[in-house]
Amino acid sequence: MATPMVAQDPATYQPVNGYSIENLWMKSVATDNNMTELVGGNRSRGMTVKDGEVLYSYRSDFTGIKVYDLKTGDFKKDVKFDTEKFKVSYAYTKVDTVVNAPGDTTFNKTPMEEQKVPGFLCNDIQVDDAGHVIVFNMSTSLSGEAIDLWSIDMATGEPTKVMELKNADGLLDGYRVDYFAVKGDVTKDAIVMFPVSSGNVVIRCDIKDGQLVEQTGEYAGYNFKVIEIQKYAPKDAADNGTGPRIAIVDNDYFYLDGFNSGASLYDMSGSLIESVYDAPEECALVNVGNNGVAEFTLNNKPFCAYVISNNVVTPAQAWKIIEMGEGPTFAGATYYWTIPEGGIGGNSNAVRTALPRIAKVTDGKGLEAAYIAVYAEANGTAVYKMTPDGYDENSESGVARVAADNVKVFVNGDMIQFSGAADATVYNLAGQKVMEANGVESMAAPAVKGIYVVKAVVDGVQKVQKVVVK
Structure with a gap:
């Protein structure tokens, strides 16, 4: 493996239960080499990994994706968008003034719709289970601005529209959506979910054979349904708060991490199943505020990575890696490491992005290892590698994203x-x-x-x- 020409996390991490972790590279406030091109002006709010690369959604100076090497942190390329190809629907009311008599003005209001380039294009980025790179525009209010998802050709930046989420019959009035999550293959069958900021709901859309489909039951006739979150952990949290994040497990479950709440597992009715607060004390959060969680398996063992702190505590903006109890459950979990041990930085992170992303690899003997990329907006990014005892890096089969499990229950x-x-x-x-x-x-x-x-x-x-x- 090439030696990275950037600073590294100075901490030493001891092996736990037959697994080791090492930092490959780190560009951050903590190591005084932060990625200045990504910070300031809310330039980048999203990050994901794909095929040996780290991808950052980029929304200012130019609109597109910045690409770095997963193993070394070296900059590779910019994928710049032609923004005129990314128009979304805007609903508004046209007002015609009709003067019937001096001093008598009647307003004739007519519902209208137009297409224009959104102000927050490429606000977030995801990779689906088939490897499609997906971006979307945030909406500060679904009352007037739709949300569109696009699949991006990483060679050309050419977009293909995946779906459009529009308000209908006032059911999405006023909802603000900053981020999204996807599970499955958007060209075939997939689930797309949008956590609503400062609300207690999550929006779900389903794609079947590449097309957005109508829901059943209460939301029959609509291509979305609104899931009300029944309660939070801790229980005094009132809503999702600022910049909530979702990680979809499967058709039945998802994780939600909100501004005032910790990473928690829900079913699709919005019922709280369990949370990080059910885990042993050593797995606990330092505080809430930043949002990001990822569940993954290695060699048939279930693991979870989640942010444990914001920028005003020690360690400032760090993540814990735990092995979950059988189920998998937070109860009975085993603490492994805090990465970075000293935190990634104390700069303000008003958008609450503190993401872990996982890419799995396999050696010639079939042993699995994981690259764990973390990113806190305005503070930095780092990549760690988690390997089991006996792993042969010389026979590594390349870097893949975490794919969907074919076994469904x-x-x-x-x-x-x-x-x-x-x-x-x-x-x-x-x-x-x-x-x-x-x-x-x-x-x-x-x-x-x-x-x-x-x-x-x-x-x-x-x-x-x-x-x-x-």
């Missing part, structure tokens, strides 16, 4: 269903076996409502997942 009515013929065992949260079945694509859910852990093996691949029986 979900509750449908009173049945637990699987994506194929499964050997499955159901446990309660106390670890007691409740039921089991072999070679089935569905099985009856437990009669008692609650949270259960399902172990399922489909085509030799094991999936361990929490399910909620209602």
